Amino acid sequence: MIDPIVSLAFSLYSSPGIHALLLGSGMSHAAGIPTGWEIILDLTRKIAHMAGEDCEPEPEVWYRSKYGKEPNYYELLQSVARSPVERNRLLRGYFEPTEEERQQGLKTPTRAHTAIADLVAGGFLRVIMTTNFDRLLEQALENRGVVPTVISTPDAAAGAVPIMHNACTVIKLHGDYLDPRIKNTTEELSKFDRSVSRLLDRVLDEFGLILCGWSAEWDVGLRRTIERCRNNRFTTYWAVRGRIRDNAARLIELRRAVTIPIVDADSFFQATTDKVLAMKEFSMPHPLSAKIAVASLKKYIVQPQSKINLNDLVTGETERLYGEMGEQQFSPQTAFGVAELAKRVHRYKALSEIVLALFATGCYWGEKEHISLWVRCLQRIANPPGGGAGVRTWLNLRLYPALLLLYSGGIASVAAGRYHTLAALLLRVKMRTNYGELASALRLRPAYVMDRNVEQNFPGMAQCQTPVSDHLFQVLRDQFRDFLPDDAEYERNFDRFEYMFALVEADLSQKEGRGYSGFVGRFSWKDAENSPDHASQYEAEAKEMGGDWPPLVAGLFDGKMERFLAVKAAFDKFITDLHWRWN
Numbered sequence: 084m085i086d087p088i089v090s091l092a093f094s095l096y097s098s099p100g101i102h103a104l105l106l107g108s109g110m111s112h113a114a115g116i117p118t119g120w121e122i123i124l125d126l127t128r129k130i131a132h133m134a135g136e137d138c139e140p141e142p143e144v145w146y147r148s149k150y151g152k153e154p155n156y157y158e159l160l161q162s163v164a165r166s167p168v169e170r171n172r173l174l175r176g177y178f179e180p181t182e183e184e185r186q187q188g189l190k191t192p193t194r195a196h197t198a199i200a201d202l203v204a205g206g207f208l209r210v211i212m213t214t215n216f217d218r219l220l221e222q223a224l225e226n227r228g229v230v231p232t233v234i235s236t237p238d239a240a241a242g243a244v245p246i247m248h249n250a251c252t253v254i255k256l257h258g259d260y261l262d263p264r265i266k267n268t269t270e271e272l273s274k275f276d277r278s279v280s281r282l283l284d285r286v287l288d289e290f291g292l293i294l295c296g297w298s299a300e301w302d303v304g305l306r307r308t309i310e311r312c313r314n315n316r317f318t319t320y321w322a323v324r325g326r327i328r329d330n331a332a333r334l335i336e337l338r339r340a341v342t343i344p345i346v347d348a349d350s351f352f353q354a355t356t357d358k359v360l361a362m363k364e365f366s367m368p369h370p371l372s373a374k375i376a377v378a379s380l381k382k383y384i385v386q387p388q389s390k391i392n393l394n395d396l397v398t399g400e401t402e403r404l405y406g407e408m409g410e411q412q413f414s415p416q417t418a419f420g421v422a423e424l425a426k427r428v429h430r431y432k433a434l435s436e437i438v439l440a441l442f443a444t445g446c447y448w449g450e451k452e453h454i455s456l457w458v459r460c461l462q463r464i465a466n467p468p469g470g471g472a473g474v475r476t477w478l479n480l481r482l483y484p485a486l487l488l489l490y491s492g493g494i495a496s497v498a499a500g501r502y503h504t505l506a507a508l509l510l511r512v513k514m515r516t517n518y519g520e521l522a523s524a525l526r527l528r529p530a531y532v533m534d535r536n537v538e539q540n541f542p543g544m545a546q547c548q549t550p551v552s553d554h555l556f557q558v559l560r561d562q563f564r565d566f567l568p569d570d571a572e573y574e575r576n577f578d579r580f581e582y583m584f585a586l587v588e589a590d591l592s593q594k595e596g597r598g599y600s601g602f603v604g605r606f607s608w609k610d611a612e613n614s615p616d617h618a619s620q621y622e623a624e625a626k627e628m629g630g631d632w633p634p635l636v637a638g639l640f641d642g643k644m645e646r647f648l649a650v651k652a653a654f655d656k657f658i659t660d661l662h663w664r665w666n
Contacts, residue, residue: 107297115189291317415473
């Protein structure tokens with residue numbers, strides 16, 4: 084028998100967005116916000132105190148003895164606060180944390196709220212209905228970079244944009260505690276306004292349901308709304324804690340719901356979210372997907388009549404990658420952590436697999452007429468979606484797929500001797516910044532994409548002199564198996580690309596008045612250990628070929644030998660000075 088949480092996780096992952104959540108008051112109890120029964124006991128104590136009587140130790144027994152009936156939440160609230168405004172003020176104390184409560188983590192979003200927000204940010208949930216007045220869910224969503232559309236009044240329901248057009252819609256069935264029109268009394272909860280009722284009918288008809296923390300005992304109007312919806316297109320999952328009461332049992336039977344026994348909402352939603360994200364985390368494209376794409380590219384790239392097919396192939400995969408890089412999947416608001424770093428790097432790499440394969444193959448085999456295609460592709464990914472607010476490390480890391488593409492295309496260009504392609508990738512690709520546009524050679528360097536905070540915690544690279552560079556060397560190796568099968572040849576071209584990349588950056592930096600400093604790659608410490616001297620090799624090639632040296636013909640260093648030699652001399656001195664400091 085499959086664990087029902089696993090079944091739910093598969094449903095969310097395989098069919099994102101088809102389920103709506105229905106959350107009851109039990110959801111917020113772990114945050115220190117009282118349940119309806121606890122508010123009943125507190126209101127009973129207030130009534131007893133006003134009457135000058137002692138209701139302890141069992142306030143409900145006192146109430147039953149004095150009034151001859153069971154205490155009812157809605158009647159009690161109406162008796163101590165008759166107007167909506169008075170009820171609003173009374174309820175503030177139950178839902179808003181004091182400073183002391185805030186310091187203790189009370190009346191703030193719980194693990195359940197945060198897990199739900201992660202599902203929404205990942206695109207697995209879009210509609211949430213809740214009977215709670217508090218704003219814990221909205222806070223959790225905003226912490227994940229999601230700004231939900233909140234419907235808490237009949238007017239909002241009547242004028243709302245269709246929910247299918249919203250990234251996230253939160254429907255507060257009983258209102259918001261800051262609005263004096265919140266529903267509290269039995270009469271208020273017996274039915275919904277027509278606009279709200281129509282909205283709920285649509286949700287219940289078009290979505291599956293996931294219910295948690297709702298007993299079905301008190302919300303007569305909501306119970307009737309569910310009862311009249313007989314179309315169960317998608318599975319209903321009902322998380323239950325303890326005994327299932329009669330009203331809930333009838334709805335479970337009516338909806339043919341799958342019941343999921345839980346300990347609490349925190350563990351339920353955390354377990355569900357972990358399973359969904361685990362499936363997403365390790366769902367890399369099938370290996371054949373990249374191979375098929377590369378086979379198509381090789382066919383199109385040699386056929387002039389197939390240039391439209393080539394453009395559609397590369398552009399289509401580029402747009403797919405661009406669409407996967409949004410803040411819903413990679414929220415910049417998340418606190419930095421080593422585990423989160425490893426997860427994001429893995430996910431970015433998985434999403435980039437097909438475009439990387441196309442880019443490496445295309446830059447290796449492509450001709451000059453194809454260069455604009457690679458420039459457009461890299462420029463699109465190098466200007467990712469999203470704003471500029473959040474944790475700086477995550478904002479910079481959004482450029483990791485572009486960094487992979489630049490290295491992939493750069494290594495391929497150097498290996499094939501296509502320096503016109505290399506020059507275009509470094510100089511013609513423009514990236515938006517707060518200071519205007521910058522060439523990728525200045526902006527898209529490892530030290531910027533992965534700052535010191537990342538370098539010091541990079542998975543498996545703690546002992547390396549240049550951890551990001553060594554990481555790129557490892558993760559890109561498989562992209563070049565077909566045309567650089569020898570490991571030594573791959574390493575040689577990787578280091579030659581990095582050295583040329585660093586020289587171009589140093590050239591541009593000096594022209595902007597920032598000196599000849601460039602980024603430090605693997606070639607730096609390797610040369611210090613008497614590995615192949617790429618600096619000398621490049622200089623020897625340049626002097627032998629003169630003005631016909633391919634990097635100069637491609638326009639690097641303004642196409643001038645003296646400029647190349649000046650930049651190289653200054654940069655080599657910069658590296659030599661670094662060696663002294665390292666040693």
